[in-house]
Amino acid sequence: MTTHDPIPARLAALKTATTLELKAQWRDLFDTEPPPFNRRYLESRLAYRIQELAYGGLKPETIRRLERLGEELDGGDRKKSRMRADTMPIAGTRLIREWQGVEYIVTVTADGFEWRGRPYKSLSAIARAITGTRWNGWVFFGMKNRSARK
Structure with missing residues (x-):
């Protein structure tokens, strides 16, 4: 006797669903209003949630x-440290900061920074x-005014 797993079909259907349908699924699966992010984000989070509910999280x-590792790598809360991609400096940009008489140079990379x-x-x-x-x-690196902080 073969059992059919409906999850792969549900995941594939996300690609052809309209944005309105994706948002409706979001409401059903998360019991919240969908965030105002792009379609790719909605699809990926919905795909994870469908699998999480079916197979366990x-x-x-x-x-x-993972939270401890994230703290070590990022130095803080991901929500606070996240920055919009269109305001991120171009990869290869060098950020220079003098601190207590020492010059520090950080290079912007495609997926973060290198120091x-x-x-x-x-x-x-x-x-x-x-x-x-x-x-x-x-x-610290002069990319945002301290008074603009909330």
């Missing part, structure tokens, strides 16, 4: 471990490594 200890040959996902993590204290990386 991550174990709590896995989630905690001292090591990849970083956020400027805040680099600023924290340099200063030993929490900083908004964009403020």
Whole structure:
């Protein structure tokens, strides 16, 4: 006796669904209003949620471990450190900051930043490594005015 798994078909159907249909599915699966993000984001989150509900999600200890690793790499809350792609400096841009008489150079990469040959996902993590204290990386490197911070 063969059982048919409907999940692959549901995932494939996301590609041909209208945006309105995707938003309706979001409401059903998350019980919240869909975020104002692009279609690709909606599709990927819906695909994950469909599989999570059918097959089970991550174990709590896995989630905690990922959060700890994220903190180590990013130096803070992902929601706060996330920056819109259209305001991100172009890959290859060098950010230079003098701190306590020492010049620090960070290179913007396609997926984050590089400092001292090591990849970083956020400027805040680099600023924290340099200063030993929490900083908004964009403020530290002069990319955002401190008074604009909320």
